[in-house]
Amino acid sequence: MSHHPLLDLPPLTAGAFAATERRMAELLGTANDVVITQGEALLPLEGAIRGAARPGSTALNVVTGPYGRTFGDWLRDAGAQVVELSVPFDRAVTADQVARALERHRGIDLVSLVHAEAATGTSNPVAGIGPVVRAHGALLMLDAVASVAAEPLRTDAWGVDLCVVGAQKAMGGPAGVSAVAVSERAWRRLADNPAAPRRSYLSLLDWKERWIDSGRRALPHAPAQLEMLALAACLDRIEADGLDAVIARHRGAADRAREGAFDLGLSPYVTDARDAAPVATTVRTPQGIHAGALAAAALTADPEVPIAAGAGPLAADLLRVDHYGRWADPAVVDRALAALGAALKR
């Protein structure tokens, strides 16, 4: 057999796997267990929800973008009663709105929330929401896939019980592995839930039993080796640059994109700049112009720019300039704005 650098690698050791977990924990600001799940971030999101939602329990699902809809479906499917708190997609939810929803439904014992919404360009104030959920006694499940490395994420300080991240957005890493930080309270909830997935690829409890509680000595199944190597490389790069510098790069790109949109005569979709996410800037397309057509024209002007039309109900009127990972760069933002400017002239 001929040698190939992607194929003939030495096995990934349990020690190397555990070391990557510890580095992820550091990045998430947590002393809790971190499981590096061997699949895209939808895997730990579904695993966390199906593990924490007990049949007959009540969950608060905060819907601030398209992922919230999916979480609601999983919660209902897991047998939970779902109270939905939906806000218009052009703004963040407030801690007060969450507090009022919890007061109206005293029995809520789980809250699902998205931190940054890449699809709509908003970011929710988890620092304020976390303590409200904790005071109520509910668990907080946070989808931080689009926020990790783009803005501060303090899992323990904010009281996040299940914090799910992926590496493919601001971390500039691979999409095929992801991670979830699990608090002691969350482990107890999962263990007490007779419907929590067991002997299943969705099972976080299997990881606890077969990996964490047995001393992280042997991996329960063959790891996604290439993706694990890419994740370690991406952590190397973030650590070398410094997390604060990576976050500042995203903030800078977001501010530049928002200013540039105004300069082109476009209205940001997220009206209050304090609600704007550092991963993507969304704009409303001018009256009579379809977002798909405008995005296509911008990509004709410059095929490399990270511009896309909105998805689902936002497909006609919303245009997105992504600035995460390697796109969190003033030169990339300027190129995207130039392409958008050229498209608007046509």
Ligand SMILES: *Cc1c(COP(=O)(O)O)cnc(C)c1O
């Ligand atoms: C990107 C993203 C995910 C991951 O889902 P994909 O659709 O597979 O990229 C999950 N949640 C949020 C909020 C995201 O932005």
